[in-house]
Amino acid sequence: MLNFSKKVNLKPVDPDKLKIEKSDEFPEAYAFELELDFTPDDIWEEIFEQERKTSFYPLKSKVTVIGNRLRVVTASNEIEGKIGWVKGLVESTNQRVDAYNEEVKVRNKAEEQERAREQETIKKMREKLRK
16 A cells, blocks of 8 residues: 655745855855755655756756755855745645645555455355355
C-alpha cells in the first residue's frame, strides 16, 4: 500500500525578521530561509525538487529543503522575484501532491480489491477441499 503525502505551505515572510546572510555560493550571493508550516515528507520533497528542476528561472538560484525551511540563495537584487518564484514552486508542488494522493487512493483501492478477490479464491479453494 502506498503512502499519502501532505501539502506544505510557506509561512508569511516578515522582512524585519528574515535572517539574510552573505553566501559563498557565488560572488554576489546572499542566503535566507523561508519557514514552512511543518517539515515536509519525502514525497513532498521529491515532488518539490522535480518542480524546481523543471521550473524556468534564468537567474542564479538555489533552493534547498532543510527541515521545515527552504534555504534560498540569490543575488541581492533578485530577492523579491525569488520569493515569488519559491511561492509558485510550493503551490505547484502542492497541486502535484493532490494529484499524487488521488493516484494513491485509486491504487490502494485496487490493491484492496485484489486482496479481497484473493481471499475469496482461497475461501472457495478451502470449501472445495471440504467436500
